[in-house]
Amino acid sequence: MAPSSSDYFAVDELLSPEQRQVRASVRRFVDDAFLPRVRTHFAAATFPTELTPKLAALGCFGPTVPTEYGGAGLDSISYGLMCQELERGDSGLRSFASVQSSLVMYPILAFGSEDQKRHWLPQLARGEAIGCFGLTEPDYGSNPGGMIMRARPADGGFVLNGTKRWITNGSIADVAVVWAKLESDDGRDQIRGFLVEKERPGFSRPLMHGKWSLRASITSELIFEDCFVPAENVLPGVASLRGPLSCLTQARFGISWGAIGAALSCYECALDYARSRTVFSRPIGGYQLVQAKLVHMLNEITKAQLLAWRLGTLKDAGTMRSEQVSLAKMNNVSTALGIARLARDILGANGISDDYPVIRHMLNLETVNTYEGTEDIHRLTLGRDITGLSAFE
Ligand SMILES: Cc1cc2nc3c(=O)[nH]c(=O)nc-3n(C[C@H](O)[C@H](O)[C@H](O)COP(=O)(O)OP(=O)(O)OC[C@H]3O[C@@H](n4cnc5c(N)ncnc54)[C@H](O)[C@@H]3O)c2cc1C
Numbered sequence: 133m134a135p136s137s138s139d140y141f142a143v144d145e146l147l148s149p150e151q152r153q154v155r156a157s158v159r160r161f162v163d164d165a166f167l168p169r170v171r172t173h174f175a176a177a178t179f180p181t182e183l184t185p186k187l188a189a190l191g192c193f194g195p196t197v198p199t200e201y202g203g204a205g206l207d208s209i210s211y212g213l214m215c216q217e218l219e220r221g222d223s224g225l226r227s228f229a230s231v232q233s234s235l236v237m238y239p240i241l242a243f244g245s246e247d248q249k250r251h252w253l254p255q256l257a258r259g260e261a262i263g264c265f266g267l268t269e270p271d272y273g274s275n276p277g278g279m280i281m282r283a284r285p286a287d288g289g290f291v292l293n294g295t296k297r298w299i300t301n302g303s304i305a306d307v308a309v310v311w312a313k314l315e316s317d318d319g320r321d322q323i324r325g326f327l328v329e330k331e332r333p334g335f336s337r338p339l340m341h342g343k344w345s346l347r348a349s350i351t352s353e354l355i356f357e358d359c360f361v362p363a364e365n366v367l368p369g370v371a372s373l374r375g376p377l378s379c380l381t382q383a384r385f386g387i388s389w390g391a392i393g394a395a396l397s398c399y400e401c402a403l404d405y406a407r408s409r410t411v412f413s414r415p416i417g418g419y420q421l422v423q424a425k426l427v428h429m430l431n432e433i434t435k436a437q438l439l440a441w442r443l444g445t446l447k448d449a450g451t452m453r454s455e456q457v458s459l460a461k462m463n464n465v466s467t468a469l470g471i472a473r474l475a476r477d478i479l480g481a482n483g484i485s486d487d488y489p490v491i492r493h494m495l496n497l498e499t500v501n502t503y504e505g506t507e508d509i510h511r512l513t514l515g516r517d518i519t520g521l522s523a524f525e
Contacts, residue, residue, distance in 0.1 A: 137403065137430055138396055143437045147209065154210045158190055158217035166221045171486050173348040177341070179228060180348075181304060188259030192218065192229045194237040201241065202254030209444035212389030216440075220393035223496035224349030226386070231300045232256060234383035236263030236309050239325055242378065243369030248327065252307065264305035266296035266354045267376045273298075274509050276311070277373050281356065283312040283324060289363045290314070292326065292334075292356040298503070302352025303337045306330050309367075310354065311376045325367035325375050334359030345499040381454045384504050385447060388460035389440045391468035391500060392433065394493045398468075398475035399429045401490055405479050416478070425474045432467040439463060455517040462510035469497040 144152070165183060173180055187193065195211045197203020204210075211233070219226035237256050240248055255261040272278045281294025292312055302308070308328045313321040328335055340351045367375065403426055406417030416422045443460045446452040472494035476483035484491050501507050516522045 138400060138433070139437070140430060140434045141438065143441055146441055147213075151207070151210050151213055154191070154195075154206065155213040155217055158192065158214050159220070161186060161190055162217055162221040162225070166225055170222050170225075170348055170489075170492070174222070174224075174486070174492055175347075177343065177347045179224060179304070179350050184259040184262070187229060188257065190214075193232045193259055194241075194253065194257045195233060197233075197237055197241055197253060197257065201249055202257035203237070204257075207444075208385065208447040209441065211386060212440055212444050215386040215390035216393040216396075218393065219390035220397045222348050222492065223390065223394060223500050224346050226390040226393070227300050227346065227349050230383050230386045230390070231265055232259075232263055234386055235265035235379050236307070238382045239265075239309050239367060239370075239375065239379050240327070243325060243367040243375055244327075245364070245368050247364065248367070252327070261306040262301055262304055264299050264301040264308045264352070264354070265376075265379065266299050266302070266308050266310040267380075268296060268298045270295060270297045274506060276376060277323070279311065279313060279323070281310070281312040283314045283326065285315070286360060289361050290326065290366065292328070292359040292361060294356050296354040298340070299337075299352050299354050301350055302354050303339045304350050305337070308335075308337075308354055309379075310356070314371075322371040323373050323375065324371055326361050327365045327367070328356075328359065328361055332359050332361065345495045347495075377454070380504055381457050384457045384461040385443065385452075387500060387504055388436075388443060388457065388464045391461075391464040391497070392436050392440060394497055394500075395429070395433050395436065395464075395468035395471040398472045398490050398493050399426075399433060401488055402426065402429065402475035402478040405482070405488075409480075422478060425478060429471045429474055432471060436464045436467050455514060458505065458510040458513045461504065462507050462514070465497065465501045466507050469494070469501050472497050 169180055191204030192214055194203035195206045199205040215226050218229055240252050267276050269279055283290040283292050310326045310328050314324045334357045336355045337352045406422050407415055409416050439460050475490045476494050512523050
């Protein structure tokens, strides 16, 4: 009998029973609780925040954070499988969990004081507090080191001024991890991370409108106008661009798994459709051109699954390099986007209808291909790694 074509190389056999269990429970949640409502939220450009407690109960917030801080204490492959299943639902759902886990809980765990960890991590893990991550600015996306946002030393703390844009969860977040240049007297500015609570005077978070991608996700601006934060709100453990970039490495790891989920959803939908849709005299799945498209999709998914699994083993062994994450993010997202476009084509007119998940994934993946380092920025990162020559500027 042919193996399941969604797992053609039996990657399943490489997983532990615990990892399969994690995947099964998140899959069940996505099928039962998320998919029935995603159309409504995508159309309205809203996020189903009412699902937050269930996501927390499944361990989706800080899955690899140690249990003493309220995390699930799982391994990286389990985290990856969660991302895969969440993004099989929608990239907006996976983004919600990725930001909370990799961009908010990770920097607090890695660079925070003991007080910050004890205060924030348990409530973030329980979903009682939501976080966001502010790095991108209107004029600085791929080159965040040029950021304009400034922190000025003030009595007992710092005063923040500047604007962050395209910030996932911004308007619904209780706390923002924000990166700013701390001005110093000797002119050697440092990039520092600040924890900014939503109610701080001088901090506003207007919602961004008009997105045609990642619609079931909240995207906002973060505006700081003489916003004072006390000294204990600075992340003490890092004072350079290494801080935000290391968070992005964590998030990109999850994205390289998540993209497979979106690709699987598109592939399974197209395969099902091709078997049943009759045009001229037979199901379109019986035509060579359609089979070639389906085989291409399967081929790319299989490679992406093996890449993600191997990346997970490297991460858990502590030997994963950020350039390897770049390769996996670049390959798996670009692959998923190509698969979504092919699936859309196989579905004909139905491919643009929200009766099917395909166009929603296709539109979402345009964002996923851009955020957390565009496809080309990762290509440049890899080019620099293998030649030793930087082509960035
Ligand atoms: C829906 C959504 C959610 C987001 N969520 C967050 C978030 O939560 N937090 C956050 O901080 N940011 C977030 N972002 C921002 C995202 O990370 C940036 O959009 C991304 O880093 C790209 O920056 P940019 O849009 O300014 O593009 P630019 O940097 O202006 O790039 C434009 C184009 O130029 C290319 N390019 C740039 N430099 C080079 C070069 N040296 N050589 C060749 N080509 C180059 C790029 O590849 C791209 O094609 C989000 C974005 C979106 C769309």
